[in-house]
Amino acid sequence: MTQKYISDKEKRLSSCDESTLITDFETGEIFCSNCGHVLSERAEYSGPEWSSFSHDKINDTGTGSRTSLAKHDQGLSTIINTADKDVSGRPLSTTMKKTLKQLRILDRQSQIRTSGDRNFIQAFGKLHGLKDKLALSNIIMEKAAYIYRKAVEKKLVQGRTISAMIAASLYAACRDTKTPRTLKDIAQASNIRRKEIAVCYRLIFQELELKMPVIDSIQCIARISSRLEITEKTKRHAVKVLKQAQEHKETAGKDPMGLAAAALYLSCAKNGEYKTQRQIASAANVTEVTVRNRVKSFKLDQNLKL
Incomplete structure (x- = not known):
């Protein structure tokens, strides 16, 4: 958890005039340290962008996203820029543009070589959609992606829908991090029957031998x-x-x-x-x-x- 001083906008939302806000990046909640009022269930990252280092100084310009388990390639693959310009900013010739277009297609196809890659693309796309609907933090996303990858490795996804398995993995991640999201919340957000997610969750729990903490009702x-x-x-x-x-x-x-x-x-x-x-x-x-x-x-x- 980290503390920050309350801003003018947040002060109007809180019942306290002089107080500090506490941000819990694990559960994604922002609450008042004095009265405990939850101002937001979704904490945004307020630090600097992912930076590159050169000449012992930090370059604060964005240099791409961090590696993440919630991406099918874990953010390690390269992408050919779509700007058809050279290093000087001048437009490329028509022949070179066609060549680069073909290279982009080959590069995109090379990243999706197996059915497992296609599985991860579909699953993690649904996972990011659930993150926005349920206002979850990046820590829970990484945990859910890790559990889903383990389920794929154990071949638990075969014969079951990807949507139900990724929803069950997300519920398991919420349980593991003690984030107050119920099975019904995830079922409504994913538009999947609660019973189907529960069956997949029990399978993941048993086969991966997960040890889930008991949720505190307080x-x-x-x-x-x-x-x-x-x-x-x-x-x-x-x-x-x-x-x-x-x-x-x-x-x-x-x-x-x-x-x-x-x-x-x-x-x-x-x-x-x-x-x-x-x-x-x-x-x-x-x-x-x-x-x-x-x-x-x-x-x-x-x-x-x-």
Whole structure:
């Protein structure tokens, strides 16, 4: 995580006048260090461009993209420039233009030699589309690309759709980095059935022997409350309820988003904020039945101080 001072534009979005923002580049969230309000779920890289080094000085002009696992060639292949000009800026002759056009075609064809290359081009194209829809960071993209490459190496993609496998790899990357993106979020963004992604995820989990950390439902509170503009006092009470539930093993085997939604609903009722179960369920991307059942289980537990 890194800290930065709040700007005039961001100050208008935050409820605090004097504060600093904390940027978590792993989850892609920007939040206030004082009240915990999430200003954005998508953090942009604000550092210098990828630079070249010459004469012991940094050249800040762009020199191409970094190597990345989320590219079919990992960003290592060369590209013939499309500008038909020589080093002096003068236009090339007609014969030379035709020659360069043929060389570009051959260069492009040489980069896609096998079916695996075509597979990666299609898969990583879909992955970048999901990144924009779900506002994910580059770290999660690299992790998802790594998992997908391992799945291709193990021949797990054969007989299954590329879209479902890349969506399952992305969900596995979100689970591994503790990024609050549910299976339903990814299913809606990818326009694929949730059940199909779940089957592919279980296959990847078992065959690659992944060790996934348990998602903490407390991390989901900030995301839900930011969508509903819930006060900090209510959020803190919801966190307190979830911590008590975790101590008494009430959260074991239950959906983290559903638990966070139920805790926020109870906290809103206690602090006089009018939020219906439908509103909270919609913000958490779960059903009203899930919220109702979690609320009922919390109320039945006499150890919880609601």
